[in-house]
Amino acid sequence: MNTVDLINKLAVNHDITTGRAEMIISILVERLTEKLKKDGTAKVENFGEFMVQQKENQSDSYMKFGEIFPSSRNQIMFIPDKKFLENINKDSG
Amino acid sequence: MLKAEVVDKIIKYFKLTDFEAENLYNDIFESIIQGVADDNIADITNLGEFIVKYSNGKNISEDVSSYKKTVEFIPVSTLQEDVDEVKFEAFRTVEPETVLSQSTIEAETLKKEDPQIESSAGERLNVEEELNRKRDEMLQKIIAPVEEYKPAEVYRPAEENKPAEENKPAEEYKSDETPEEENQTGHPFDKSQGSEAEVIENEEIEQPSQKSFSDYFTVKDEKKEETPFVPPPAETVIPPAAIELHKELTQDNGKEAGYKSPLETTSLTNGSGKVDGFEKRAGDNSYYIWYKDSEPNIADTQTMSYEYELLYQATKEAEYKSKLKIYVTTFILFFSIVLLLLIFSPVFYKIFFTPRETDNTEQIEEESGTITNEEPSPENKASLNTLNDGNNAVSETNSPHTTTNTEDNTQQTQQIQQEHSKQEEPKQVEQNVQKMSNQIQSQPPQQQAPATQPNTQSNMQGLVKNGLGWFDEKNKVVYIQLENGKFTIQESAWDSEAKASKRVGTLESLIPGVKGSIVRVDLGEKGVWYRVRFGEFSSIDEARAKAVELKKKG
Numbered sequence: 001m002n003t004v005d006l007i008n009k010l011a012v013n014h015d016i017t018t019g020r021a022e023m024i025i026s027i028l029v030e031r032l033t034e035k036l037k038k039d040g041t042a043k044v045e046n047f048g049e050f051m052v053q054q055k056e057n058q059s060d061s062y063m064k065f066g067e068i069f070p071s072s073r074n075q076i077m078f079i080p081d082k083k084f085l086e087n088i089n090k091d092s093g
Numbered sequence: 094m095l096k097a098e099v100v101d102k103i104i105k106y107f108k109l110t111d112f113e114a115e116n117l118y119n120d121i122f123e124s125i126i127q128g129v130a131d132d133n134i135a136d137i138t139n140l141g142e143f144i145v146k147y148s149n150g151k152n153i154s155e156d157v158s159s160y161k162k163t164v165e166f167i168p169v170s171t172l173q174e175d176v177d178e179v180k181f182e183a184f185r186t187v188e189p190e191t192v193l194s195q196s197t198i199e200a201e202t203l204k205k206e207d208p209q210i211e212s213s214a215g216e217r218l219n220v221e222e223e224l225n226r227k228r229d230e231m232l233q234k235i236i237a238p239v240e241e242y243k244p245a246e247v248y249r250p251a252e253e254n255k256p257a258e259e260n261k262p263a264e265e266y267k268s269d270e271t272p273e274e275e276n277q278t279g280h281p282f283d284k285s286q287g288s289e290a291e292v293i294e295n296e297e298i299e300q301p302s303q304k305s306f307s308d309y310f311t312v313k314d315e316k317k318e319e320t321p322f323v324p325p326p327a328e329t330v331i332p333p334a335a336i337e338l339h340k341e342l343t344q345d346n347g348k349e350a351g352y353k354s355p356l357e358t359t360s361l362t363n364g365s366g367k368v369d370g371f372e373k374r375a376g377d378n379s380y381y382i383w384y385k386d387s388e389p390n391i392a393d394t395q396t397m398s399y400e401y402e403l404l405y406q407a408t409k410e411a412e413y414k415s416k417l418k419i420y421v422t423t424f425i426l427f428f429s430i431v432l433l434l435l436i437f438s439p440v441f442y443k444i445f446f447t448p449r450e451t452d453n454t455e456q457i458e459e460e461s462g463t464i465t466n467e468e469p470s471p472e473n474k475a476s477l478n479t480l481n482d483g484n485n486a487v488s489e490t491n492s493p494h495t496t497t498n499t500e501d502n503t504q505q506t507q508q509i510q511q512e513h514s515k516q517e518e519p520k521q522v523e524q525n526v527q528k529m530s531n532q533i534q535s536q537p538p539q540q541q542a543p544a545t546q547p548n549t550q551s552n553m554q555g556l557v558k559n560g561l562g563w564f565d566e567k568n569k570v571v572y573i574q575l576e577n578g579k580f581t582i583q584e585s586a587w588d589s590e591a592k593a594s595k596r597v598g599t600l601e602s603l604i605p606g607v608k609g610s611i612v613r614v615d616l617g618e619k620g621v622w623y624r625v626r627f628g629e630f631s632s633i634d635e636a637r638a639k640a641v642e643l644k645k646k647g
Contacts, residue, residue: 001128003138009124014117020107023403024117027106028099029140030399033172035095042095047122050166052176074176078143078166088130088145089160 036076048080106407129164141168563633568640572633579629580636586624593623600627603646
């Protein structure tokens with residue numbers, strides 16, 4: 001499944017144009033990422049929670065000075081909701 | 094919070110109800126879940142991929158840890174970079190001071206721990222400090238944001254601010270050799286091979302008599318030595334190749350070669366005006382727009398976030414729809430008007446283009462056989478015209494003789510018309526009267542004399558001679574003499590044979606024993622007319638008696 005499928009599904013289910021469906025999804029993604037960048041977490045009901053986790057600093061040439069150089073990468077984690085997990089584990093039992 | 098924001102925006106932009114917007118919001122995530130369940134993956138643009146993965150017990154709560162499958166989220170690179178960028182920016186705004194303090198602490202610890210440095214001369218310590226200081230400068234320039242950028246001299250200790258340092262070429266700082274190694278080489282050639290410690294030491298001592306390795310082979314101009322090339326401070330830190338690349342990218346060769354962070358936003362949108370349209374800044378998600386005609390400065394630029402872009406698109410869409418609505422409405426209106434005109438064109442034709450009908454028309458009620466004065470119709474008018482045409486034809490042939498009796502005949506005709514109008518008799522008869530009057534006008538006096546027969550002159554009262562025969566004013570019929578000398582009665586004339594035959598049938602029913610006949614006459618422009626005649630009588634008196642009988646019955 002990709003975004004096009006999602007757009008088509010929304011357009012059919014809610015009787016709206018694909019352009020509108022695309023805009024709605026864009027708004028949702030934009031809000032979600034903004035909130036994630038701003039607060040470091042974004043929780044969606046019945047879906048899951050997005051979190052920004054900071055990785056530990058990696059050593060490089062600057063480390064010999066003992067400074068804390070911001071070479072770390074922030075990792076985005078997703079913790080699925082129970083409902084989400086139940087859905088994908090239906091078939092496997 | 095997220096749901097409320099998104100639902101509000103959907104309601105605002107798309108004019109949906111709360112219920113519809115919430116349904117849309119929920120349906121998006123339900124569709125994603127369903128997609129992941131069906132395809133094991135859901136790829137959402139600008140967000141990332143949700144991939145089914147077999148669970149290892151991590152990142153899920155305890156109550157669902159028994160599930161075999163879980164979901165892993167892999168963000169798109171742009172989102173990952175954005176998240177990193179935010180943290181990086183937040184970090185480096187604080188860092189320069191800590192870097193400096195830590196570097197000085199490090200230098201002190203090195204000084205204490207390293208016995209060689211501790212036991213060496215004070216100059217060696219100065220060299221180490223200088224090296225550390227240079228590294229600090231490098232770090233500071235790389236890390237520090239533009240707003241907090243200050244010349245390197247600000248961070249230097251007071252005793253280290255020496256003018257000779259600015260004259261150092263960039264190559265002197267490329268080597269990572271330690272001071273100990275440099276000090277072990279005492280050959281004058283080694284000094285000229287770029288050992289940092291020696292060069293810095295020489296500069297600090299400021300001994301102009303000392304020569305470098307290349308000085309032994311080249312002749313130097315003293316004037317040039319007095320004003321050596323002073324490289325900009327940025328080049329002492331950043332490799333020249335990187336600066337040139339930066340200049341090429343930003344196209345600001347004319348500017349001073351001051352250090353600018355590669356993440357600096359102004360370097361990307363330098364206001365040169367050569368880039369039109371949208372341009373995304375590195376540290377900002379906003380879009381900046383300027384147009385070709387306007388000078389690109391901060392005041393003219395418009396910040397257009399994604400929301401405004403959506404709003405702009407929605408406005409354009411609404412504008413387009415309204416225009417389309419107007420065009421379609423106008424076209425439908427015009428087309429319907431044309432269609433209505435086409436449909437009702439016969440009606441309009443009848444109303445506006447039919448010739449005006451005279452009041453002197455008649456309608457004959459076929460069933461009763463009576464003649465009544467009712468609405469005018471062109472059909473009944475035709476009988477008069479027929480007779481008039483016949484009279485006119487006669488008058489044309491006899492035109493030289495009509496001049497003498499014209500006035501008298503006119504008076505007679507007027508009198509006849511007045512009488513008939515007072516009596517309210519059938520219009521067909523009036524038309525016959527009119528026909529007769531016309532005939533009288535055109536009747537030659539010579540013709541009147543031979544037409545009257547001697548045996549009927551005594552009974553000619555009330556009869557008027559015309560081109561056809563004798564017009565009976567009282568009974569409103571015309572007595573016509575046939576070729577065999579007998580007389581017949583012409584009762585009326587019709588423009589169609591059917592009407593004439595119908596009239597004949599009516600007459601035969603009214604007067605039994607009388608045989609009616611139809612005479613077809615072609616009057617040229619007036620068309621073909623059918624004259625209704627009946628009976629054959631030996632004398633005009635007999636015919637007149639029959640006409641009286643007809644009038645009584647009819």
